[in-house]
Amino acid sequence: MSMKADFSETFEGVTKLNELTEQDWQVLKEVVATTKDWGPAIAKRFYDQLYTYEPTAEILQAHERETREKSLLDWYEKLVSGEPGDSFWLDAWIVGLIHIRAGVPNFYMLGMVTSVKDAFAAKCRETFEPDLALRVSTSFSRIMDTVGAIIAEGYTSGIVGGMERVGLSAPLMDRMRGVIVTRAINSLRGGDSDP
Numbered sequence: 001m002s003m004k005a006d007f008s009e010t011f012e013g014v015t016k017l018n019e020l021t022e023q024d025w026q027v028l029k030e031v032v033a034t035t036k037d038w039g040p041a042i043a044k045r046f047y048d049q050l051y052t053y054e055p056t057a058e059i060l061q062a063h064e065r066e067t068r069e070k071s072l073l074d075w076y077e078k079l080v081s082g083e084p085g086d087s088f089w090l091d092a093w094i095v096g097l098i099h100i101r102a103g104v105p106n107f108y109m110l111g112m113v114t115s116v117k118d119a120f121a122a123k124c125r126e127t128f129e130p131d132l133a134l135r136v137s138t139s140f141s142r143i144m145d146t147v148g149a150i151i152a153e154g155y156t157s158g159i160v161g162g163m164e165r166v167g168l169s170a171p172l173m174d175r176m177r178g179v180i181v182t183r184a185i186n187s188l189r190g191g192d193s194d195p
Contacts (some may be wrong), residue, residue, distance in 0.1 A: 014149040014150065028082040046115065117145075149183070
C-alpha cells in the first residue's frame with residue numbers, strides 16, 4: 001500500500017472512531033478571535049517543557065527554538081481558525097515521518113499532545129462560561145487526538161513501509177512482528193521470552 005493510501009485509510013478510520021466532524025471546526029471558528037491570542041503562551045509552554053526535559057532537549061537544537069515556536073504558532077493558528085486548509089492532515093502525517101528521522105519516540109509526541117490539550121482546556125475554563133468551555137475544549141481535543149493518531153501512524157507506516165520498499169515482504173514482517181511481540185509479552189509477564 002502506498003503512503004498516501006495508508007494516510008487516507010488512517011484518516012478515515014480515526015475520524016470515524018473519534019467522531020470528528022465539521023461541527024468541531026465550526027465550534028473553533030466561532031471563538032477564534034479569543035483563542036488565537038492564546039497561541040504564543042501555548043507555544044512557549046510547549047517548548048519550555050521540551051527544552052527543560054533532558055531527553056527531549058538532547059533531540060532539539062537550542063538555536064532552532066525561535067523557528068520552532070514560530071512554526072508551532074502558525075500551525076496552532078491554522079487549527080483554531082476552524083479553516084486549517086487542505087494540507088493540515090497530511091502535514092500531521094509528515095510530522096510522523098520527520099519524527100522517525102529525528103529519533104523522536106511517539107510517547108514524547110503523545111505526551112506533548114496531552115500537554116497542549118490541557119493548556120487549551122485550562123484557558124477555555126478561565127475564559128468561557130462552562131458550557132461553551134466544554135464545547136470548545138472538546139472540539140479542540142478531538143482534533144488534537146486525531147493529529148496524535150495520524151502522527152503516530154505516519155511514524156509506524158513510515159518504518160514498516162520503508163522496510164517493504166527495501167525488500168522485506170509484508171508476510172515476513174507480519175511473522176517477525178508476531179514472534180517479537182510474543183517474546184516481549186512473555187518477557188514482561190516474567191516467563192520465557194521464546195514463543
